[in-house]
Amino acid sequence: MAERHGKYHSTRYSRTSNRRRSKDDTKCRTYESKTPPLPHRRTSMQELIKERETIRKELKHIAKLKTETQKEIRENYKKRKCEKPNQADNEKHHTDYLKSKKPRNDVTVKKTSPEHSQDYAQLDSEDEEHIIEQRRQQRKQLLEQLHTSLEKTDNTSIEENTNNEIKDVDLNKSQKSLTINQIKSAKDVTDMFSEEDFVPKNDTDNVTQDNRKESSKLNDNWDDVEGYYNVKVGDIINNNQYTIKALLGQGVFANVVKAQDSNSGSEVAIKIVRNNDLMYKTGLKEVEILKEINDADPESKYHCVKFYSNFMHKGHLCLVLEPLHMDLRSILKKYGRHHGINIKALMSYCRQLLLSLRLLKKLGIIHADIKPDNILVNEKKNILKLCDFGSATKINDNEPTPYLVSRFYRAPEIILGIPYKHGVDVWSTACTIYEMSTGKILFTGSSNNRMLKCFMDLKGKIPSRVVRKGKFKDQHFNYNNNFLLHKKDEFTGREKVVEITNITMSRDLYKELKRSSLNLPTGEEKKIIQLKDLLEKMLILDSNQRLSVTDCLKHPFIQEELQK
Structure with a gap:
């Protein structure tokens, strides 16, 4: 009994001592942390504020340089526009200007990091290219307007005896002329910022009224979108026989003009039928009916308009009628x-x-x-x-x-x-x-x-x-x-x-x-x-x-x- 009691007591004591030892070991043992250590602040808050102020000044400086560059380009453009130099001077001036473009010396720039200086150079070059591209777009629009105006001028009639002169006569009888020599001189100017350096090329300088072999481009310009003849006061038609004096009216089938007959000196009304197959056939039918009426009423007693003749002009059937x-x-x-x-x-x-x-x-x-x-x-x-x-x-x-x-x-x-x-x-x-x-x-x-x-x-x-x-x-x-x-x-x-x-x-x-x-x-x-x-x-x-x-x-x- 005593032995068993002693053995039990020793076993119990050993368990207790082991338990105490494990607690003590836990207190003394240090565990290694798996999370990374917190970064140690190398700079103070004041240094960060100073750095931010420095970056802000650099950005202001970049914006200032950008504005000055734009202003300088505008001033140069205005000078070049006023002077209107020829093509060679323009190309030379523009090349020298781009080559001589240097950083301004009168502005002190704080030394910045290579990264910031590279950004500034890139912004400066991109800004200049953007301005030049913008000017090119404006120039393109102006040239398109000039092209349209010159096409309208080219569409006007030109008499055979005139020497390289284009006349544009509107319905109010106001006349404007633009000579071929002026067009040629305009072709020589190709300034990249010029507003007057584009003129459409013409195959021939002279265009006659009754030439049946005109180009298809000019043929389109005789008519409007709906096929009506573009009436211009002063036009001479039908082998120089009739001179158009005024536009009297326009209907579904045709427009009617007042004209003067150069042979007799009398006035007539000319009905110019629209240029399409249906209207042409309708016009021929009207000619037949008018001839039949004229034959039945030669003295014009029965109050139907008198018909004189008909002819073709620029693809249009024309009916010569009595003027009223x-x-x-x-x-x-x-x-x-x-x-x-x-x-x-x-x-x-x-x-x-x-x-x-x-x-x-x-x-x-x-x-x-x-x-x-x-x-x-x-x-x-x-x-x-x-x-x-x-x-x-x-x-x-x-x-x-x-x-x-x-x-x-x-x-x-x-x-x-x-x-x-x-x-x-x-x-x-x-x-x-x-x-x-x-x-x-x-x-x-x-x-x-x-x-x-x-x-x-x-x-x-x-x-x-x-x-x-x-x-x-x-x-x-x-x-x-x-x-x-x-x-x-x-x-x-x-x-x-x-x-x-x-x-x-x-x-x-x-x-x-x-x-x-x-x-x-x-x-x-x-x-x-x-x-x-x-x-x-x-x-x-x-x-x-x-x-x-x-x-x-x-x-x-x-x-x-x-x-x-």
Whole structure:
């Protein structure tokens, strides 16, 4: 027992002593740290502040040098621009300037690290190159402008007897000339900062009006983008026969100029058709119609414009016509705005216009574009003539098209796609007569659909027998022949279709005619009643029941004299 007790006691003691020894060893043993030691500060905070101030001064110094360099380059550029030296001096001056470019000695620079000095040199060189590149871009833009202006100058006409001189004559008859010698001298200057050192090269110095072998480049310059001839006052065309004096107007098919015939000394009007195949064919068709009218009316008694001849110029078909003073629309603007022309002039103009229509009907020709713009008046304003037969067709040659005739003067059979005859000219003439009487347009629909609504506001619903004949009736009427009005929604702005079953007449033709002529004498008031009756019959919606041209000439408004 004693031995076992002693052995247990010794074992327990050894465990306790081992445990104490391990604690003591832990206290004395040092462990190696795995984290890196903290850096030891070598410089103080004041030294860092000083270093920051030094860097800031260096940056200010770099910015100052940059500004001075820009200023110096601008001053040199201004001097060079004022002097305008020749090419050799410019190249030499620019090379010497770049070679002699040295750092400024009057500015003290603190010694900086190699890295900072390298950055400064790079910034300086990049800045100078940037300025030079910027000047080059500005010069390029100026040269493009100069190129455009010189091309416009080169496009002007040059007479054969002039010696290396280009004339640019505008419509205000102001003349500007630039000689070939000036162009050549401009070519010699190639200063990199110059604004006048570029001129397009021309293959030939002299260009004649009627040379048929001109370059394609010049050929393009005769016309504008839409194919109209670029009219220039003073141009001599058709083998030096006609000199252009003024531009009279421009239409869909052509522009019209006033010219002087050098052979007779008289003035003529020349219609220069647009340069494309469709307009050329249309122009040839108009020539045929005008010749037919001239043959039927050699003494020009029936108020159609007289045709003299035709020729080709720069790819354009040109029609030489009788000159007149102004068109009827200009007359209405000048003498009849808001109230129309006087009743006596109206009667005379109506009779003359109807006589021209009677001649066309006799020849089987439909004008198909009667409106105030296509009616001309002489200088005394007592003679009226119908012109512009570009849309004219033979009666057996027409096909339904919804856009024939200008929209405000377009008859309902054209909009609906019904085969048409001379009635379309009667309808357009009625609209023109109303405009002469009141100074206002009779129907002002913004589309074909709106035009039909305007017709029904004045004349009531279009008969079903007429609608059924229409090729395009489904665009405007449903299966019950109720009108489908196309209009925009007030809130969404989208187009919507509204079915109108009941058509009410909201206009009174007599009141409108009388309103424009207040306080009329008894005789004139009677003529207004007759005019209202004539227009009502000329504006019948069914073209088969519409008044013919012959019956219009027999109407009391035309036949009876004005009672004083």
